[in-house]
Amino acid sequence: MPMTLYRHAINRALNEELANDENVVIIGEEVAEYDGAYKVTEGLWKKWGDKRVVDAPISEAGFIGMGIGASMLGVRPVMELMFFSFAYVAFDQLINNAACVRYMSGGLINCPIVVRGPANGGTSVGATHSHAPENLFANMPGLKVVVPATARDAYGLMKSAIRDNDPVYFMENTLLYGDPAAASDLDDGEFTLPIGSAEVKRSGTDVSLIAHGRSVLVALEAAKQLEEEKGINAEVVDLRSIRPLDEETILQSVAKTHRAVLIDETKPFCGISSQIATTIQQEVFDDLDAPVLRVTSIDAPAIYSPPLEKEQVPNARRVVEKVMQLG
């Protein structure tokens, strides 16, 4: 069965949506003639031309603002950030305008924009290019935040994001783009996946490993090691969407296994896993047989040294160790 890589799955979703809706446009740095810095938009400019796939200057505040303004008038822009780390340049647009305009206009203006790009560390590109800022954006009412871990989820969620009438910030991962472990069989035709729905990627009975993005693959690897080396049967829950958050799937899993380890590439302070931990203890306290533990990025700017950075972001060994701490 032919497997589709993560980057090709997004490319296919973009191509299909460009075909489905003439209002869909792609804007970003080097998305057109260069086929995208990570080749996610490969071939789209050639096929759809200058009006639909547009190269932007190195000016995030400017072109993101342009996209948000266009979306308020009915265009459905898919904006690429070469790194989500560059979102901070456009923060006023991304937060004050995109997140708030529907509320500020009393519901008269909506903002059907997608802002997408890689949001990950672990590649030795330095602290200013290695942010995982999903917690910052998920903190803002009015925004949707999606972090797919597999090609299949990236495809289905990208199509839903483009069709969604609210701003959706779609966080990808440079390490997943070409990773065979994230590739999927996409031969079953066109489909969408609903935003706000988590998925149990591996069913288990002893502990719930709750993760999103590339951490899902880390959790799956850890689950394999736990089973083979420790006889522990871990369940892996992939959040897929940070906001809206599928609390029901999380709570059902924890109520079943009674133990939870949260894996999260954001920094530990006010991370995504902090939010999930509080939800778990609040809703299923009496079902817990152990404290909720977390594996996050170590609390420091992204470390440039490759061997150190591999330890800074969550990895399977750290997850296994954390599970064993549950006792």
Added chain:
Amino acid sequence: MPKLSDTMTEGTLLKWLVKVGDKVGVGDPLAEVETDKATMEMVAFDEGTVGALYVQEGSKKALGEPLAVLLEEGEDLPEQPVTSATASDENGEAQSTESITAHVTEAVPLPFAGEGRIKASPLARKIAAAESIDLSRIAGSGPGGRIVKRDLEKAIDNPASGVARVASTGGTSRLTTVSPKPSGSGDQRMMLSSMRTIIAQRLLASKTQIPHFYLHVELDAEPLMVLIKQANIAAAENSNKLTINDFVLKAAASAAVAQPKVNASFDGDAIIQYASVDLSVAIAVDDGLVTPVIRSAQEKSILEISLEVKDLAQRARAKKLSPDEFSGGTLTVSNLGAYGVDSFDAIINPPQSVILSIGGIVNKPVVSKEGQIVPGKRMNVGISCDHRVVDGAVGAEYLAEFKKRMENPASILV
């Protein structure tokens, strides 16, 4: 409030023996405290000057609650809004004491805070509540000894362990399940003393958790009465007057050597059979009873037992027993003969397995060996047994051994 007995959860401060400004050294008495069983002296753990007394005489405090503060030289009294001096002003006393306690709880470190806290996961607590399992009897296998789900599953899967299922009436704060008729005019509502609370808790637990059964035998007390009369002719000279009860205690201990299975406790997954017969003697005191212990009673003579039980009874009534004198018994004797009771069935004194219920000696017609109806002096003796430990035949053998000794009292005289 320090822990002055192994079962106390609160104590009543009866009397302060120091006042503000007194200098005290380690071991100096600070106050008299009534625990669940006795009145104890609370002594200073440290030296210093009494800075404040937070608790009024007569008030009841939970373990770990602050009672007073000792100051080092040059140390100032911690910020407190009220001390005992102002606590007795015209504003309702109980109320101001409450507010002091609430305030000082934060300021003064609590030496006993956290002691006795059972570490268990929320899930373990939920399961324990649903299954009426006493978590204090479960060993935790989680980090730091935390009780987790698997520990309870183990306990539930192994019913032989018994794991001390708590009475479903539960709770230490409220011991009744059916509300009594409300008190009206002329009725009295008397709050439970520490002792009554403990009696209520322990005997409720005993009667609901221990499968009791009862045996009775009537024995011929005539030889005993003759012997006591003779023995006391000599005893009168040095004032050591022997009583019926002294012989009962000696016979109870000696019979337990002959049938040691009654001198035992149920311990979840095992039975502990004790080498020594430590005899608990039920003694009525004001507002309750205590059961001081005659250690190694099997090794003691009638005279030693007689002297010891008199001393224990006297100090029990004065509430001057120390906790180690009324804990750790292995077998109990309850004698209501002096109250004119013919026969009764006592409730087992947990964690023991057997209690003897001794009735009074009654003059009654009996059929002699020769088939004649003759006047007799008879004593009815009952035992209550924990069937988890003692079976009917074992209980009967013990009772027969007891009877044999009582009917041949010279055999236990030396």
